[in-house]
Amino acid sequence: MGPMRVLLISSNTERINMVTLPLGLGFVAAATRRAGHEVSVVDALREPDPVLAIQRSIAAFEPNVIGISVRNIDDQARDAPRFLLAQVQPLVEACRASSHAPIVLGGAGFSVFPEAALRYLGADLGVQGDGEVVFPELLRRLEEGKDPHGLAGVHVRGRNPGPEPSFSERLDSLPQWDEALQAAADPAVSELWVPVQTRRGCPNDCSYCATAHIQGRRIRIRPVGEVADHVARLAGLGYRRLYFVDNSFNIPEPYALDLCGALRRCGAGLEWRCILYPQDLREELAAAMAEAGCVEVSLGFESGSLPVLREMGKRFTPEDVRDVSDRLSAHGIRRMGFLLLGGPGETRETVEESLAFAASLRLDALRVTVGIRIYPGTKLARRAVTEGLLRPQDDLLLPRFYLAPGLEPWIHDRVAALR
Numbered sequence: 001m002g003p004m005r006v007l008l009i010s011s012n013t014e015r016i017n018m019v020t021l022p023l024g025l026g027f028v029a030a031a032t033r034r035a036g037h038e039v040s041v042v043d044a045l046r047e048p049d050p051v052l053a054i055q056r057s058i059a060a061f062e063p064n065v066i067g068i069s070v071r072n073i074d075d076q077a078r079d080a081p082r083f084l085l086a087q088v089q090p091l092v093e094a095c096r097a098s099s100h101a102p103i104v105l106g107g108a109g110f111s112v113f114p115e116a117a118l119r120y121l122g123a124d125l126g127v128q129g130d131g132e133v134v135f136p137e138l139l140r141r142l143e144e145g146k147d148p149h150g151l152a153g154v155h156v157r158g159r160n161p162g163p164e165p166s167f168s169e170r171l172d173s174l175p176q177w178d179e180a181l182q183a184a185a186d187p188a189v190s191e192l193w194v195p196v197q198t199r200r201g202c203p204n205d206c207s208y209c210a211t212a213h214i215q216g217r218r219i220r221i222r223p224v225g226e227v228a229d230h231v232a233r234l235a236g237l238g239y240r241r242l243y244f245v246d247n248s249f250n251i252p253e254p255y256a257l258d259l260c261g262a263l264r265r266c267g268a269g270l271e272w273r274c275i276l277y278p279q280d281l282r283e284e285l286a287a288a289m290a291e292a293g294c295v296e297v298s299l300g301f302e303s304g305s306l307p308v309l310r311e312m313g314k315r316f317t318p319e320d321v322r323d324v325s326d327r328l329s330a331h332g333i334r335r336m337g338f339l340l341l342g343g344p345g346e347t348r349e350t351v352e353e354s355l356a357f358a359a360s361l362r363l364d365a366l367r368v369t370v371g372i373r374i375y376p377g378t379k380l381a382r383r384a385v386t387e388g389l390l391r392p393q394d395d396l397l398l399p400r401f402y403l404a405p406g407l408e409p410w411i412h413d414r415v416a417a418l419r
Contacts, residue, residue: 007040007066013044013050021184026177027175027176029180042054045184066102069106069107104124113376115161133168171199198259203217204277228259244274247275249276250280261292273298286331299325304353304356305354337363337366373399374390
């Protein structure tokens, strides 16, 4: 059997806060092309009728394998949660009705709920871990007629989970861009911030976070020179706004400093955003970020109460957050703050403490969320079971939230008054 024809579908149809590009799917597309296969891409976000687009693509391309990227399971809104996985179901059904090709799920959302998502959507296979590595190997096995069960990071519907996903030691062998991304990204769209990823993995122990399921706990980096070359290519294509989607741009700090130096050498005119862990932002790095074109930072400090931060597993204090915020402000970098209210240990007093703290920072924007989405395998999930809020067998695919007792309905009125 020769090269396979692979149809890749980005199922996301949400424009949450910004214009999004299917970055992860683009990585997998590039790796699949690199492995010698033909690739066609459907981006549901940019199709007026995604089902029709899929049907037409299948008819024209006749794929041997279909991959579907699942970005979000739900919108994490406790009051009226939207179960976004339900929007993927018609896409899977369209593939099944139009093709006999095996359907493979992947993406960040899938990686948190691999078994439950496979059951719900009725797909054949799923890929967890670094998709650029696992998916081409899965294709090789399918091409050779071998059983894919037992391949690390691969899930087969109806069979016991195989080996845990493995993660690449470094990112320098993995692609950064694909023609499908360029086709979806118009440099003239002012709302577009082109995503760039330089690091994967998170060693922090936030009690509610599922990032380790998606990227692993160990930080893995892409060589600074490769990132700079990629940014220069993007600039040459006309893109002037970038969004570094790394979990924590300032970790590790030496890498962040080197990267800022490389970005500064890419030339003037670039603007970029990033996410910071609000601790230990030294003056040298803050200045380097501003000089390299950083114009906005997301600060997910989540609470202004030290006991609540400790319950969340945060390593920083409110004083750390203030120092970071002030340092960014002094360099003219916009600060978008995030509060996550209602977790373990939260009381009316700590809510008021957090709101007063956030107001004192004089942020450029603040987003307040009430209730914490519970993800499987997290400390918060184990606590919810201990407190009788969940059963041990709950798969949590349908959104469940933690809200400390004694806060309702007061907390909703209090947060509504901020708007």
